[in-house]
Amino acid sequence: MSQIELDKSKQTARPDFSRDANHAATAPAFLSVHDIHAYYGESYIVQGVSFNVHEGEILALLGRNGAGKTSTLRAIAQIGSPLMTSGEVWLDHQALHLMSSHEASRAGLALVPEDRRIIPGLTVEENIQLAQIAPPIGWSVERIYELFPRLGERRKQEGVTLSGGEQQMLSIGRALARDIKVLLLDEPYEGLAPVIVDEIEKTLNIIKRQGITTILVEQNAVRALKLADRAVILESGEVVFDGTADEVLHNEQLRHDYLAI
Numbered sequence: 001m002s003q004i005e006l007d008k009s010k011q012t013a014r015p016d017f018s019r020d021a022n023h024a025a026t027a028p029a030f031l032s033v034h035d036i037h038a039y040y041g042e043s044y045i046v047q048g049v050s051f052n053v054h055e056g057e058i059l060a061l062l063g064r065n066g067a068g069k070t071s072t073l074r075a076i077a078q079i080g081s082p083l084m085t086s087g088e089v090w091l092d093h094q095a096l097h098l099m100s101s102h103e104a105s106r107a108g109l110a111l112v113p114e115d116r117r118i119i120p121g122l123t124v125e126e127n128i129q130l131a132q133i134a135p136p137i138g139w140s141v142e143r144i145y146e147l148f149p150r151l152g153e154r155r156k157q158e159g160v161t162l163s164g165g166e167q168q169m170l171s172i173g174r175a176l177a178r179d180i181k182v183l184l185l186d187e188p189y190e191g192l193a194p195v196i197v198d199e200i201e202k203t204l205n206i207i208k209r210q211g212i213t214t215i216l217v218e219q220n221a222v223r224a225l226k227l228a229d230r231a232v233i234l235e236s237g238e239v240v241f242d243g244t245a246d247e248v249l250h251n252e253q254l255r256h257d258y259l260a261i
């Protein structure tokens with residue numbers, strides 16, 4: 001590529017860095033993470049991560065403990081820690097890298113962190129209602145209870161007294177209470193019994209059918225891969241694999257080298 005072409009490509013308003021041959025020609029990326037770098041203070045953690053997510057897709061973001069999965073999600077969400085120093089994140093034509101975390105949330109990005117952040121002193125219903133205090137408002141409380149009947153049954157109970165699985169449902173429900181385009185889930189299955197994971201998995205499929213795009217970070221890689229359409233694997237803050245979930249499931253070497261499964 002000549003220098004002139006390079007300069008021109010830098011000016012493209014919305015880059016399509018898709019590496020997925022099935023989509024590249026037809027569908028531009030819905031969420032495009034391009035060459036992002038992020039630091040905690042002096043520690044260089046996210047080291048040039050790029051990947052694309054297509055609309056309505058579930059992407060499994062995998063890698064060993066400490067690979068940089070949480071940091072990548074936090075950088076995408078523009079939390080500020082780690083601080084994204086360069087790169088671009090585009091969501092449906094919106095430049096998230098130019099936004100605060102609050103603006104990125106209004107633009108349709110929802111991060112459900114590992115610790116779930118249920119607000120103490122509030123009931124289940126109040127936790128959901130609090131998410132709807134300002135626009136853009138998403139699903140109604142009743143629709144969230146249809147998706148998670150357990151939350152409906154416990155609507156008057158204090159949120160922090162729920163079981164781990166129910167708290168996870170509440171934090172996903174609370175994300176849906178806002179009008180979101182992309183759901184970032186950080187280890188939603190952690191510490192949950194397999195039957196509860198089944199339940200949450202079912203709802204993730206329903207959410208997918210509503211057209212919401214999901215990035216699923218999970219230590220339980222096999223479960224995540226069975227649910228996901230595509231997978232990105234991180235190692236030391238860099239992408240080492242980008243392809244279909246099935247490719248990872250059937251590639252023993254890849255699973256052994258990067259996922260220890």
Ligand SMILES: Nc1ncnc2c1ncn2[C@@H]1O[C@H](COP(=O)(O)OP(=O)(O)O)[C@@H](O)[C@H]1O
Nearest residue numbers: 040043045063064065066067068069070071072
């Ligand atoms: N707040 C922080 N300050 C400094 N280093 C951090 C901080 N959080 C995470 N790290 C480091 O960043 C690297 C990636 O961590 P993380 O993104 O949490 O990985 P993963 O989610 O894949 O387990 C690790 O080496 C971790 O020690």
Ligand SMILES: [Mg+2]
Nearest residue numbers: 069070071186
């Ligand atoms: Mg993590």
